Amino acid sequence: MSEKLLEVKNLKTSFRIKDDYYAAVDDVSLSVNKNEVLAIVGESGCGKSALAFSIMGLHNRAKIEGNIMFKNQDIANISPAKLNKLRGNNMGMIFQDPLTALNPLMEIGDQIGEALLLHNKDLSKEKRKDKVIQLLTKVGIPRPEHVYEQFPHELSGGMRQRVVIATAIANEPELLIADEPTTALDVTIQSQILDLIKELKDDMDAGIIMITHDLGVVAEMADRVAVMYAGQIVEVSDVYTLFESPLHPYTRSLFNSVPNTAEAQSKLHVIQGIVPSLQKLPREGCRFSARIPWVEESAHEEHPELHEVSPGHFVRCTCYKHFNFPDSSKEEQQHGIS
Amino acid sequence: MAFLEVEDLKVHFPIKGGIFGRTVDYVRAVDGVSLSLEKGKTYGLVGESGSGKTTTGRAIIGLNKITSGKVTFDGNDISNLKSRSEVRKDVQMIFQDPYSSLNPKKRVIDIVAEPLRNFEKLSKKEEKIRVQELLELVGLSPESILKYPHEFSGGQRQRIGIARAIALKPKLIIADEPVSALDVSVQAQVLNFMQDIQQELDLTYLFIGHDLGVIKHMCDKIGIMYKGRYVEEGTTEEIFNNPQHIYTKRLVAAIPDIDPKRRQEQTQFRQEVKTEYEQSYNDYFDDEGLAYKLQPVTDTHLVALPEKG
Numbered sequence A: 001m002s003e004k005l006l007e008v009k010n011l012k013t014s015f016r017i018k019d020d021y022y023a024a025v026d027d028v029s030l031s032v033n034k035n036e037v038l039a040i041v042g043e044s045g046c047g048k049s050a051l052a053f054s055i056m057g058l059h060n061r062a063k064i065e066g067n068i069m070f071k072n073q074d075i076a077n078i079s080p081a082k083l084n085k086l087r088g089n090n091m092g093m094i095f096q097d098p099l100t101a102l103n104p105l106m107e108i109g110d111q112i113g114e115a116l117l118l119h120n121k122d123l124s125k126e127k128r129k130d131k132v133i134q135l136l137t138k139v140g141i142p143r144p145e146h147v148y149e150q151f152p153h154e155l156s157g158g159m160r161q162r163v164v165i166a167t168a169i170a171n172e173p174e175l176l177i178a179d180e181p182t183t184a185l186d187v188t189i190q191s192q193i194l195d196l197i198k199e200l201k202d203d204m205d206a207g208i209i210m211i212t213h214d215l216g217v218v219a220e221m222a223d224r225v226a227v228m229y230a231g232q233i234v235e236v237s238d239v240y241t242l243f244e245s246p247l248h249p250y251t252r253s254l255f256n257s258v259p260n261t262a263e264a265q266s267k268l269h270v271i272q273g274i275v276p277s278l279q280k281l282p283r284e285g286c287r288f289s290a291r292i293p294w295v296e297e298s299a300h301e302e303h304p305e306l307h308e309v310s311p312g313h314f315v316r317c318t319c320y321k322h323f324n325f326p327d328s329s330k331e332e333q334q335h336g337i338s
Numbered sequence B: 001m002a003f004l005e006v007e008d009l010k011v012h013f014p015i016k017g018g019i020f021g022r023t024v025d026y027v028r029a030v031d032g033v034s035l036s037l038e039k040g041k042t043y044g045l046v047g048e049s050g051s052g053k054t055t056t057g058r059a060i061i062g063l064n065k066i067t068s069g070k071v072t073f074d075g076n077d078i079s080n081l082k083s084r085s086e087v088r089k090d091v092q093m094i095f096q097d098p099y100s101s102l103n104p105k106k107r108v109i110d111i112v113a114e115p116l117r118n119f120e121k122l123s124k125k126e127e128k129i130r131v132q133e134l135l136e137l138v139g140l141s142p143e144s145i146l147k148y149p150h151e152f153s154g155g156q157r158q159r160i161g162i163a164r165a166i167a168l169k170p171k172l173i174i175a176d177e178p179v180s181a182l183d184v185s186v187q188a189q190v191l192n193f194m195q196d197i198q199q200e201l202d203l204t205y206l207f208i209g210h211d212l213g214v215i216k217h218m219c220d221k222i223g224i225m226y227k228g229r230y231v232e233e234g235t236t237e238e239i240f241n242n243p244q245h246i247y248t249k250r251l252v253a254a255i256p257d258i259d260p261k262r263r264q265e266q267t268q269f270r271q272e273v274k275t276e277y278e279q280s281y282n283d284y285f286d287d288e289g290l291a292y293k294l295q296p297v298t299d300t301h302l303v304a305l306p307e308k309g
Helices: A048-056 A080-086 A108-119 A125-138 A144-148 A157-168 A187-204 A215-221 A239-244 A249-256 A326-337 B053-061 B108-119 B124-137 B142-146 B154-166 B184-201 B212-218 B236-241 B246-253 B260-284
Strands: A004-017 A020-033 A037-041 A063-070 A091-094 A175-179 A207-212 A224-229 A232-238 A306-310 A313-316 B004-017 B022-037 B042-046 B068-073 B091-094 B172-176 B204-209 B221-226 B229-235
Touching: A004 A048, A004 A207, A020 A048, A020 A063, A020 A207, A020 A232, A037 A048, A037 A215, A048 A063, A048 A091, A048 A175, A048 A207, A091 A157, A108 A125, A108 A144, A108 A157, A125 A144, A125 A157, A157 A187, A175 A187, A187 A207, A187 A215, A187 B246, A207 A215, A215 A239, A215 B260, A224 A239, A224 A249, A232 A239, A232 A249, A239 B260, A249 B184, B004 B053, B022 B042, B022 B053, B022 B221, B022 B229, B042 B053, B042 B212, B053 B091, B053 B172, B053 B204, B091 B154, B108 B124, B108 B142, B108 B154, B124 B142, B124 B154, B154 B184, B184 B212, B204 B212, B212 B236, B221 B236, B221 B246, B229 B236, B229 B246, B236 B246, B246 B260
Parallel strands: A037 A207, A037 A224, A091 A175, A175 A207, B042 B204, B042 B221, B091 B172, B172 B204
Antiparallel strands: A004 A020, A004 A063, A224 A232, A232 A313, A306 A313, B004 B022, B004 B068, B221 B229
């Protein structure tokens, strides 16, 4: 049995809007083991980045409830000083947009060196430079000595993302959170970056949380997958089970809305309605019910919970048992008539 | 004669240098692109960032100056400004980013009616009715004409952009990565919608993109660009099932496979393609790293194969 690295229990992250608190992350529990990739999938606004930021303690004004156990230490509400010792050292984060994650006025070498310096003050300047060059080489940057003295704007998107990754892994973190690390990149560079993250996982035995909306990336990278909708996890499973038999209506709708390169479809599935904004979230009942109005109300639970349908495969709410796509049945009917 | 015919299109941007700001060299953003597009079809222009695909699209519609080459649309030469005014109505563009392509200070009615105001003299009342019709056509409520762009979601904004593009009933739409900025479910909405109006209005699309899944879903014919030149052109079938150029092979191999069980195979396949790419890079590209001239493999399939001898 592999070692549990991070365990999040009943995490609730709420933001204050006027005089009320609204939960962007609501009752999320998950765990990551060493040498494991947990993918978190969802659309924009589902709370996946808010979750990552909560784990890293990057929210300034949010109210955080619940436990975040990192190596058996609760980091949900520890002092910033203690957290700073962990962040960038034991926990690293790869940010989504490499252009805004880097300081435009700082040379690449100094930016990566800063991460080293903060956690190891004894490291001499020369050694630090050696280490940075090593890191740059490790993430596959050609001519690292030259790049060391360059500024972010002189590098291409893929190179910048490599620099962001180099910064994140500078202190060989045990936990790496990657927030949409390849969204801004071309496919060929994407596959290089994904290979790189896989290598790092094996080299450093790290646990990785991979946040993405690209199901192809999930299929390639993940060991386990958590699907998020409106702040909640609606389905968790190992990657093979999830791709073979997704159960929750949202997961199934998501799969059907992706143009599949393997087989040609004529029409893509469209999920009705939009992701509700924080303030308009229903506080009770199944949050996805508004977008599948053809499913009877009695199919939903009053207080939807995660049900374990098979070992390790959890689905929220009972509505999955009664769910069918309306269009396909309609089409079949039409075919039947004609 | 094809509906849209582009012959040997070149768009070069000067690089200024020296104390007098003289032109020292050119960036060859588009360097000899030819394509032809049949009416009612969708042509996909694929390439990585910086390959010149957007510049090609912008040059066709006239947003970038053409250095040399000829663009013929529906029998009219539209390579220069003068002759273009005739067909300006018929060619429209959908932009990539729905957040920056709509003026935040304008109401929806002013955004969508702008092309109408330029080309058709309508009374205020007629204009309002037309805009409402257009909004209904793209699936937005006609009451939203007085709203501002920030009041809409990303998918809805992109629909406003589409409503503006189809306001003058164009014949050709150049769609520059119309769904790149959108979530998958919203992406599905916009793609379905684009297919619907294509049938309804008999539209022809030049679809620019880098997401090969989307391109495969939408297009009949595909051109792959690399550093301003074509490396391969063919039907969707030919490009995906029988890619000939190593660059295309690599691009196709890089698409993430949606089946996690094939992970191992995929990794191995990608490794093979990568090795092949590295080994034969010098055969497929010239000294400057540019592709050679296209040579026909079949009637529809053109590949920039190395010149023999």
